[in-house]
Amino acid sequence: MKNKLIMFWVIVAIVLTSLVIIYKKPTKLGLDLVGGSRIMLEAKTTDTITKITPEVMSRLQYAIESRVNKLGVSETSVAQVGEKRLLVEIPNVTDLKEAEAFLGKTAQLEFKQPVFDSNKKPKYDAQGQMMWEPTGLTGEDLKSATIGSDQTGQWTVSLEFNGAGATKFAQLTQKLVGEQMAIFFDNEEISAPVIREVIYGGRAEISGGNSGFKYEEAEKMVNLLNAGALPVPSDIIQENTVGPTLGADSIEKSKFAGILGVALVMLYMIMYYRLPGLIADIALIIYGLILFSLFKTIPVVLTLAGIAGFILSIGMAVDANVLIFERTKEELRAGRNLFTAINSGFDRAWTSIFDSNMTTILTCVILYFLGTSVVKGFALTLALGVLVSMFTAVTVTKNFMHLIFGTGDLKYPALFGLRKDEIGKGFEVTETRREKARFGILD
Numbered sequence: 001m002k003n004k005l006i007m008f009w010v011i012v013a014i015v016l017t018s019l020v021i022i023y024k025k026p027t028k029l030g031l032d033l034v035g036g037s038r039i040m041l042e043a044k045t046t047d048t049i050t051k052i053t054p055e056v057m058s059r060l061q062y063a064i065e066s067r068v069n070k071l072g073v074s075e076t077s078v079a080q081v082g083e084k085r086l087l088v089e090i091p092n093v094t095d096l097k098e099a100e101a102f103l104g105k106t107a108q109l110e111f112k113q114p115v116f117d118s119n120k121k122p123k124y125d126a127q128g129q130m131m132w133e134p135t136g137l138t139g140e141d142l143k144s145a146t147i148g149s150d151q152t153g154q155w156t157v158s159l160e161f162n163g164a165g166a167t168k169f170a171q172l173t174q175k176l177v178g179e180q181m182a183i184f185f186d187n188e189e190i191s192a193p194v195i196r197e198v199i200y201g202g203r204a205e206i207s208g209g210n211s212g213f214k215y216e217e218a219e220k221m222v223n224l225l226n227a228g229a230l231p232v233p234s235d236i237i238q239e240n241t242v243g244p245t246l247g248a249d250s251i252e253k254s255k256f257a258g259i260l261g262v263a264l265v266m267l268y269m270i271m272y273y274r275l276p277g278l279i280a281d282i283a284l285i286i287y288g289l290i291l292f293s294l295f296k297t298i299p300v301v302l303t304l305a306g307i308a309g310f311i312l313s314i315g316m317a318v319d320a321n322v323l324i325f326e327r328t329k330e331e332l333r334a335g336r337n338l339f340t341a342i343n344s345g346f347d348r349a350w351t352s353i354f355d356s357n358m359t360t361i362l363t364c365v366i367l368y369f370l371g372t373s374v375v376k377g378f379a380l381t382l383a384l385g386v387l388v389s390m391f392t393a394v395t396v397t398k399n400f401m402h403l404i405f406g407t408g409d410l411k412y413p414a415l416f417g418l419r420k421d422e423i424g425k426g427f428e429v430t431e432t433r434r435e436k437a438r439f440g441i442l443d
Contacts, residue, residue, distance in 0.1 A: 004399055005403075007399045011399065018290050019293075021293040022296060025293075026296070027295070028301045029302050030077075030303030030304075030306070031077075032250060032303050035241075036091035036241070038087060039088040039090070039103065039236055040087055040088075041085065041237070042085050043057060043084045043232050044235060046233065052084040052232065056232055057080055057083070057086075060230060060232060064234075066226075068088060076090050077301075109138060109139030109183070109184070109185055110184045111135050112183075113133060113181060114132060114182075115133050122179070135172050136168060137165065137168045137169060141161050141164055141168060141169075142160070142161060143202075144160050145159055145222045146160075147215070147219060150205070152212075154207065155213040156205050156206060156218065157225075159205070161202035162202070165202060166202025170199065173195050177198065178194070180195070185221060191206055193207070250304055258314075262288070265284070265318055266281040273417055274415050275404070276415075280325070282396075282400065283397045284318060287396075288314075290388050291384060291385055291388045302377070302381075305374045306378060307381070310381045312385075313385025313386060314385075320357075323349040323353055324346055324349045324397065324398075328341050328344075329418060332418060333423065342405065346398050353394070354390075357390055364386070365379070
């Protein structure tokens with residue numbers, strides 16, 4: 001009994017912790033609940049990359065994810081669809097055109113030098129524009145980019161190169177002392193400063209020319225540079241928007257479905273299993289608190305599919321209790337005392353509970369790793385629900401039953417939904433069947 005009391009207070013502590021987490025941490029909702037945009041991107045080949053391979057798609061997905069995160073929008077999702085498409089889900093987007101432009105930018109940073117004639121003078125084209133050629137120093141040599149300001153207070157972009165980039169930059173500035181060096185961003189010339197001296201240390205600064213950068217321009221450039229260049233360009237081939245009104249309606253319907261489902265399950269358990277059913281309902285409430293606190297702690301982004309997985313797991317949460325109670329009733333019918341019947345009921349039901357739940361979890365694992373983002377949300381919430389239900393059914397329900405019923409005999413069979421004349425009947429039937437089997441007359 002002492003161990004049971006200790007476990008009881010452990011359960012109380014878990015419940016109180018779950019309540020604190022639920023109260024303190026915000027619930028993270030997905031695109032279909034808060035509104036936003038879905039953008040489908042398709043990778044395109046280039047002169048150097050003539051085939052879209054899984055490696056190219058993996059690099060593209062990583063770069064797009066980095067960019068989407070720079071938008072400052074939470075709970076974004078980037079998932080590969082097919083061989084060369086990415087589905088980007090961005091909740092709470094206020095400016096879709098800005099997001100499209102941000103995702104489509106190649107973010108290619110290049111340092112170019114003048115094209116010199118035979119007299120080592122810069123060459124100009126027919127329009128009188130200076131001609132430039134690549135130097136081999138690009139954004140791939142960049143370590144980080146930050147926003148800064150010059151002596152006049154104008155916004156600038158400060159660059160720091162990695163080891164190889166710092167060496168290239170020092171060699172380049174040494175060769176171009178007294179000459180201009182152009183900085184191109186996405187094939188657009190940003191500035192072309194004159195190199196006054198050799199620059200060591202791998203640090204450079206980009207200004208916006210005479211007019212300087214606006215803060216928004218400098219911030220966008222920094223975000224794109226830090227996110228990295230796309231390995232291949234991508235086109236937006238489809239976009240869908242989900243309004244917040246639809247999301248709010250979905251939340252209300254999901255709440256109603258959840259409350260109705262829980263109420264019906266709890267009512268059924270009480271009507272059929274009486275006091276053990278009430279204990280199972282208490283365990284179900286504890287299950288819901290623990291699971292919801294896990295959703296907020298991990299955190300799990302709740303979508304409509306995820307809520308469906310949660311509601312489905314409610315029924316599965318009491319499924320284990322049904323097996324346990326039926327096994328316990330069989331033991332009581334066989335004449336076992338209450339303490340032995342409860343323990344035996346849990347022990348005999350555990351194998352079935354474990355096997356059935358493990359098959360569900362394995363299915364969820366397959367869905368999570370092979371499914372799209374919507375399917376992943378369903379699989380994750382369902383798997384967590386199954387794991388928590390195993391804990392509440394085996395630990396919470398069993399502990400509460402022992403604390404309430406104690407170790408004596410069953411004085412009130414009606415509390416288990418049994419009649420007095422049923423107690424011990426199962427044992428007699430078993431003995432009768434055993435005797436028949438001995439004489440070979442059992443069907």
